[in-house]
Amino acid sequence: MRTRLLYFPPTATIPRRSRKQTTNVVEPEFRAIVEMTDNRTMAQMLQAPIEGYEDAIVVPPINATNFELKQTLINLVQSNQFTGRQDPHNHLRFFNKVTSTFRHPEVPITTIKLLLFPFSLEGEARIWLDKEPPRSILMWKDLVSKLINQFFPPSKTTYLRNEITNFLQNPTKRLMKRGSVLRICSRNVLTMVFPSYTNWIHFTML
DSSP states (O other), rough: OOOOOOOOOOOOOOOOOOOOOOOOOOOOOOOOOOOOOOOOOOOHHHHHTTTOOSSOOOOOOOOOOOOOOOOHHHHHHHHTTOOSOOOHHHHHHHHHHHHHOOOOOBBBBHHHHHHHGGGOOHHHHHHHHHHHHHHEEEEEEEEHHHHHHHHSOHHHHHHHHHHHHHHHOOOGGGGHHHHHHHHHHHHHHHHHSSTTTTTHHHHHHH
């Protein structure tokens, strides 16, 4: 029986399975973010923040003994609160009259005014005071200046000065405009618009 020997010639090459060329894939590098440990206690974490919540008015320290604001005085101040729509000069005059009834030998009157003034505001005026920067009002004159500039700005003063000047310079229109001018101008406003009080006397005598 003849058998056939199967062999590959010496020069023959063995076929190999073709492989697809693979590309090198660069895996993204993930860096661990280490957060700082919060060492606060639970009570400290639950505590409300106090930064930025200070009042605009800075009341000087009161070292007097047996000093307190009477509730009757607070009620009197609140009986005529300023909303921002009235004449601020009239409000300040009323407020000064009320505070003048209270005296303490060891407490300056300006300190008492700074303590009481927030009670005299409501509505738009109270919102204005709450939005003022913390600790921005150090003295009573600062508070008065801010109040006047907010609710009776220089532009309004200029407008009223022009209205009154035109009124005085046009005799034929005096009777028609007398009522309207009197409605928009109080005595306090006129004395501020016209430094000389004689103008107001001349105005009322026309």
